[in-house]
Amino acid sequence: MSFLDVLLGRKHPPLVGLDISSSSVKLVELGQTASGEYVVERFATESFEKGWIADGQIEKFDEVAEAVRRVVVKSGTRTKHVAMAMPQSSVITKKIVLPAGLREEELEMQVESEANQYIPFSLDEVSLDFCVIGPSPTSAGDVEVLIAASRKDRVQDRQGLAEAAGLKPVVLDIESHASRLAVSRLIRALPNEGRDMLVALFEIGAETTSLKVLRDDELLYDRDQAFGGSQLTQLISRQYGFSFEEAEQKKLAGDLPEDYEQTILNPFVDSMAQEVGRALQYFFTSTPHHKVHYVMLAGGSAALPGLKERVTAQTGFASMIVNPFEGMKLGSSVRESKLRREAPSYLTACGLAMRRFLQ
Ligand SMILES: Nc1ncnc2c1ncn2[C@@H]1O[C@H](COP(=O)(O)OP(=O)(O)OP(=O)(O)O)[C@@H](O)[C@H]1O
Numbered sequence: 001m002s003f004l005d006v007l008l009g010r011k012h013p014p015l016v017g018l019d020i021s022s023s024s025v026k027l028v029e030l031g032q033t034a035s036g037e038y039v040v041e042r043f044a045t046e047s048f049e050k051g052w053i054a055d056g057q058i059e060k061f062d063e064v065a066e067a068v069r070r071v072v073v074k075s076g077t078r079t080k081h082v083a084m085a086m087p088q089s090s091v092i093t094k095k096i097v098l099p100a101g102l103r104e105e106e107l108e109m110q111v112e113s114e115a116n117q118y119i120p121f122s123l124d125e126v127s128l129d130f131c132v133i134g135p136s137p138t139s140a141g142d143v144e145v146l147i148a149a150s151r152k153d154r155v156q157d158r159q160g161l162a163e164a165a166g167l168k169p170v171v172l173d174i175e176s177h178a179s180r181l182a183v184s185r186l187i188r189a190l191p192n193e194g195r196d197m198l199v200a201l202f203e204i205g206a207e208t209t210s211l212k213v214l215r216d217d218e219l220l221y222d223r224d225q226a227f228g229g230s231q232l233t234q235l236i237s238r239q240y241g242f243s244f245e246e247a248e249q250k251k252l253a254g255d256l257p258e259d260y261e262q263t264i265l266n267p268f269v270d271s272m273a274q275e276v277g278r279a280l281q282y283f284f285t286s287t288p289h290h291k292v293h294y295v296m297l298a299g300g301s302a303a304l305p306g307l308k309e310r311v312t313a314q315t316g317f318a319s320m321i322v323n324p325f326e327g328m329k330l331g332s333s334v335r336e337s338k339l340r341r342e343a344p345s346y347l348t349a350c351g352l353a354m355r356r357f358l359q
């Protein structure tokens with residue numbers, strides 16, 4: 001932050017959150033009122049065609065860059081600085097313990113030598129980053145350091161996308177950290193500020209469903225599964241003979257034949273609720289826990305009609321659909337009904353936008 005920013009009271013220079021995932025790019029810009037409440041200033045999304053991004057890898061760079069450019073224009077933002085994220089599958093993270101009070105260069109050297117031991121690439125192919133988390137809870141006089149490493153070409157791809165759209169990447173986070181940041185705000189809004197509660201967060205996207213179990217700021221469990229809304233699109237495309245893109249469009253618009261609900265949607269929602277139940281069972285069998293206090297459903301497919309009710313029935317736990325903008329004020333250019341409808345898919349983008357106030 002520059003001296004001028006401080007002088008002019010621009011404590012947090014503008015920054016937008018840009019979430020580039022397998023099905024779309026989503027942009028969120030947050031502001032803050034004088035009393036510290038978040039304000040949703042802008043949000044927008046542009047969808048990708050299937051295959052533009054596969055397994056977190058950008059396969060069609062120009063097409064994706066063009067979509068990023070469109071989402072910026074559509075959102076109306078004038079902010080150039082962006083916070084982006086790497087998919088968790090492209091990042092290796094590890095916590096290590098080092099003596100407290102090391103100088104920056106010593107710390108760097110230690111981190112590099114530690115990293116050498118477990119990163120399966122040569123270090124010059126890798127972007128390495130680290131931060132000191134705090135004192136070690138187990139050994140006095142030591143600090144915990146989080147190391148994150150990703151292949152350089154993956155990082156450069158993401159940065160290149162932003163730059164091709166005329167943006168300047170200033171934060172490169174990890175997707176799952178960003179969604180945790182956004183959800184921790186919602187957990188604090190639960191009774192008793194969510195203290196000591198086990199919260200199962202499902203992010204049900206297009207290709208992937210992930211389950212994180214959180215307690216306070218601790219991540220107890222984290223699993224990804226290849227399952228998501230694009231399976232439903234596939235079924236629609238096969239049943240009615242549409243292309244994937246047509247089927248996706250009709251699915252979102254609700255523009256489908258009369259028998260759709262009975263023959264396709266309901267059975268799919270049932271099987272999705274079963275997958276959710278099964279994923280929780282795996283958590284219970286591999287940990288000492290046997291219940292969660294809340295099941296939170298996020299990701300675009302969380303909004304499937306009837307899913308929340310069926311998850312509650314299947315698991316017996318209270319379920320809710322995540323709205324990362326819950327409790328935020330709305331800027332003048334934000335349409336509330338649209339925001340509410342699309343909110344669950346903006347969890348990661350919202351967490352990235354929150355980084356503006358946490359640097
Ligand atoms: N209102 C809705 N009703 C039903 N499905 C929806 C709705 N909105 C979005 N979806 C579906 O949600 C999926 C996209 O969700 P999301 O944006 O969270 O995925 P993603 O992050 O791109 O995917 P992934 O996490 O797998 O990379 C798509 O399959 C889309 O069809």
Ligand SMILES: [Mg+2]
Nearest residue numbers: 021203205299
């Ligand atoms: Mg996602």
